[in-house]
Amino acid sequence: MSTVPAPTQLVQEGRTRSLVDFYLTTMRTEVQLQFQYRAAIYMYLLGMVAEPVIYLVVWTTIAEQSGGTVGGLTTGELAAYYIVWTLVRNMNLVFTPYGWESRIREGKLSGQLLRPLHPIHYDIAEFAGGKFVWVLFYLPIAVVLTLVFHPTFDIRPLEVAVFAVAIWGAYLIRTFNQSSLGLITFWTTRVGALFQLYITLELLLSGRLVPLTLMPEWVQTVAWFLPFRWTFYFPIQTLVGDLSNEELLGGLAMQVFWIVVGIGVFSLVWRRAIRQYTAVGN
């Protein structure tokens, strides 16, 4: 008697339902994977916390020397800014252009191209799953930071709700921006230099290096028209700043705008890029 399964007419489930199933399954798999590397996560988080703590120490020192505030921000507000910063940074970590570079140059993309689902879905789901673990591990660090730096928070329920949405908006904007950059590897196999330029612009124009209110007026104006602001400064400000309801919802609308632009650019580049794929190695 043969034991290979008999042919069946596969019943296709609805597309939306199966996409949700895919996202949940991938996120669950990623959580399992991350739990296997507990020590690595803590090392990584400690490294990640170093960046905002350095900024925080520098700005707190400056604030204390200038009578308790800098650019209108108190030491407590600066502490709040950088503690939320760390959470936002964890949430907007994405699959980088370096990842695309490696997957294209070494032919690893082949396996994903054979699947009846665009690889970007896998990247989004995988990193989304990882966030649940990273944030879980971040919480004790946040408690320590709070005890050490005494942040001041004045939070309304709507701000919390907008924050919860905005961190995912920030995640999607960064995903599509960085993936579009990564696709350049289809033409040139080294995308590092461009990525460095992108990160420099992001550091200056997103509120990642310093709160944007500390930047010159013209930089703030330029930043408003670029996507970077909406991936760091806006989500942080929803909890730390004093935004009106219009500003909160307007910010979400700007995020939607940049997500749509990001998807558009990514799809356009992808359609041309995929013809260049040489599937080397594998």
Place this chain on the structure above:
Amino acid sequence: MSEAAVRVEELRKVFDVPEREAGLRAATKSLVRRKTREVRAVDGISFEIAPAEIVGFLGPNGAGKTTTLKMLSGLLYPTGGEARVLGHVPSKRERDFLRRISLVMGNRNQLQWDLPALDSFELNRSIYRIPREDFFRARDEMIELLEIGDLVRKPVRQLSLGERMKVEIVGSLLHQPQVLFLDEPTIGLDVTMQKRIREFVAEYRQRHEATVMLTSHYMADVEALCERVIVIHHGRILFDGDLGALSDTVAAWKTIVVALENGARDLSAYGEVIHRDGDLVTLRVPKSETARVTARLLAEQEVLDLNVEDPPIEDVIELVFAREAAE
């Protein structure tokens, strides 16, 4: 007549490969002017494969076999010509097409390295939208057939090459593809494992009436599974037909293995002695002479045993390439 499962017409793939001499001077020159060389990996091939047919795709390294399979599975965009698989143009990579095919490459790992294969199977279920009931049935039956119940619970990185290949194949067939492209599925495996995988492929094909295109360096794979072979070299088809006919067309000789009571005798008068091992002598004789030489041997020598064999397929393929080089 039913439509061909795979139809390829004048298919071509040309790669522009950067090229420069070694050394700093050449590197500096290449900054200003980059030289590329055109490599015709696949150079106008045409063939058809019927539904449920299994075809061996043979050729030396760099012949264009893998490039062809990659074009047929939608990974590579052809430079010219046309390919259709199950009525789809592969390079469009439509979801319906990708759900009905599978490309298994012996040297590639598609499973999550750090997790047990069962988790990767579950991921494939969600990617291919396989109804749970069908998924569990297909998965468990294949696990049982390949006897990998213990293996699928270990992280993939802890498996040996052969063990990994078995779980890899299960992962690639969970969605029950109608067309299978198998690129060196038994590479690096021991003989028992090769046999197990061959049997599994044969049974899968029979049960699912699946169309299979197989490349392999192991002729045992091809001989056991394929009646038809396509021989490709330098991107062009040298032979397309019955495996037996290939031997008849190209190799105009047979081998006679004869065991003598006194192996020391010189048999070169009967044919070309190609091997001698104690009392066992292997002769190569023209095909038309086989009957006469056999009769003479039996009459004139003290023969303990005698076997007339077709030449090994490796030798036949080698001859095809040699003949092409001479032309």
